[in-house]
Amino acid sequence: MPLRAFDIESFADRPGTAIPPTNWYSSFAAAGLRNPEVHGPASYWLKVEGSFTRALQKQCESSFHVEVQREGFATPTLEEARRLGIPFRQLAWIREVRLCGDGEPWVLARTVIPLACLKGEGRRLLNLGSKPLGAFLFGSRDWQRGPLETGLCTAPSRAGQSEPELARRSLFSNKQSALLVGEYLLPVLYRGN
Secondary structure, X not given: OOOOOOOHHHHOOOOOOOOOOEEEEOOHHHHHHHXXXXXXXXXXXXXXXXXXXXXXXXXXXXXXXXXXXXXXXXXXXXXXXXXXOOOOOOOEEEEEEEEEEOOEEEEEEEEEEEHHHHOHHHHHHHHOOOOOHHHXXXXXXXXXXXXXXXXXXXXXXXXOOOOOOEEEEEEEEOXXXXXXXXXXXXXXXXXXX
């Protein structure tokens, strides 16, 4: 399979497609001290246990689908590398998707999968296509989710555009490695139209 890479900045000007810079907090309460909106309508989505994809599917009136925005081998951010405990500048498989309900994007998701995760059964992570990552992770007893972190996105909102303001993420670990899943909530999910 050929190596693919992407330029994350190439999508930065398209609303609803760019993962914004985010400050992460180890507790929901700590993030709430910085931004009271954490305790508003988004709180349900920031705290969902189990499969986030399944919760989104239940919210849909008619359809749910995953749109792959970009995926390939690339360098995680310094903060992501530290969180995963991997060397900075080490390549990882990075997958960015939009989770869409009833025909519109509700969530942007970014998964950073270190090379150590891509062995054995983990090679399937390279070929998910439009299948939800949650189906792989929650369908295996080998992967365990760590505590949820709450994120406050720091990119300035542009007038009339829907950008993520709140996010959540967690590490999923197996016996040999861990991967990092971030979910960035688009306001339409929790504020309505």
